[in-house]
Amino acid sequence: MPPDEIEENRKRLESAQGYSEVWRLTKHNVRKVLDKGRSSMMLFLDDMPLRLGAYHPLGTNNIVLNRALVQIVEATTNSTKLLNAFVYVLLLHEYLHALGYVRETQVRPLVYQVSKDCFGEEYATTQLAKLGPWSLLQGLPLDRLKAPKKVIEIVKDFEKANRRYIV
Numbered sequence: 001m002p003p004d005e006i007e008e009n010r011k012r013l014e015s016a017q018g019y020s021e022v023w024r025l026t027k028h029n030v031r032k033v034l035d036k037g038r039s040s041m042m043l044f045l046d047d048m049p050l051r052l053g054a055y056h057p058l059g060t061n062n063i064v065l066n067r068a069l070v071q072i073v074e075a076t077t078n079s080t081k082l083l084n085a086f087v088y089v090l091l092l093h094e095y096l097h098a099l100g101y102v103r104e105t106q107v108r109p110l111v112y113q114v115s116k117d118c119f120g121e122e123y124a125t126t127q128l129a130k131l132g133p134w135s136l137l138q139g140l141p142l143d144r145l146k147a148p149k150k151v152i153e154i155v156k157d158f159e160k161a162n163r164r165y166i167v
Ligand SMILES: [Zn+2]
Pocket: 093, 097, 104, 107
């Protein structure tokens, strides 16, 4: 990808104001690199064990993202860039599942490839794709942290307007 497009992707990610803006960029990047896409996806937020980032129930349009984990990342990194990179990598992973790449051995290298093509090797997204999103939380006792369990929530207008992380 030409350097000016990489620069544009970085700017878009760093200024994204929540799930739907990160999501738009994810879809744009996948379209560009893999020439694939799918509309009408829905995002749900739920509090899950912290070893789980997100999942895509096979045969649905849904992605379920671990709200408790996103909130811990937000609190520990205190960086919009890292938080958005983290959300990007999780959404990209589940989106690729939704596009028909079922196996982890297919999805993981593709998450890395899309990130590298669109952001460059050294950028946060690519590093998270390479080392795993949990590399951001190294040293935190995830097994001992307990997030309060709230009700599952749907992100309204996920495919459309702006949606901030915290309600
Ligand atoms: Zn997976």
